[in-house]
Amino acid sequence: xxxxxxxxxxxLVNCIIAMFFSAxxxxxxxxxxxxxxxxxWLDIMGEGGIVLMALVWITVLLISRPPVK
Numbered sequence: 001x002x003x004x005x006x007x008x009x010x011x012l013v014n015c016i017i018a019m020f021f022s023a024x025x026x027x028x029x030x031x032x033x034x035x036x037x038x039x040x041w042l043d044i045m046g047e048g049g050i051v052l053m054a055l056v057w058i059t060v061l062l063i064s065r066p067p068v069k
Contacts, residue, residue: 009062016058 009065012062
């Protein structure tokens with residue numbers, strides 16, 4: 001039995017992708033651009049790590065959960 005979480009949980013994956021693109025659009029449309037000197041690289045690495053951990057967690061949940069109604 002082959003189990004692919006991205007095809008069996010299609011609605012959830014599509015919602016995650018839509019939320020990602022809407023967050024990118026809203027931050028590009030409403031955000032304020034910082035200069036290079038104002039960027040705090042430690043904050044960027046910390047927030048990027050949290051996003052990466054959340055995506056890994058969602059992927060693990062999709063893999064471990066069988067497609068049942």
